[in-house]
Amino acid sequence: MALRYMGFDQRQNTRVYKFDNVSEGEPTIRMVITADLTLFQKHHIALQEGPGLCALKLAADLEIPQTGNHELTGDDLLAHASARAAAAARQAELRRKGARRRAAFKPPRQTPWSQPR
Secondary structure: OEEEEEEEEEEOOEEEEEEEEEOOOOOOEEEEEEEEHHHHHHOOOOHHHHHHHHHHHHHHHHHOOOOOOEEEOHHHHHHHHHHHHHHHHHHHHHHHHHHHHOOOOOOOOOOOOOOOO
16 A cells, blocks of 8 residues: 555645555545644644645554544644654754763873884
8 A cells, every 4th residue: 555645725724635545456546634724833834744744644544444534633733743842852962962972082192103212
């Protein structure tokens, strides 16, 4: 099974993302998932992330057979924003720890090349 992004339609503040569910030897099934654009703004998520988030949501919905409409909810976007913030905090912490671990290079006092002749 593979999901292929086929574009979107916009209806006022809602985007309807279209995907084709392609399985070898099976007919292609068109799937749609809606997303409220005000939620993207509320959670500071770029619209360019919409297709990827929708694909993840559809893949999760397909694991548990679900009929009816698919929707990218505020909870889904909040979870994504929280995970992104946690990852950024971990990266910042690693940068801070990395700066403390590095010691300045101190050349050895006596080397074979610096011994008097």
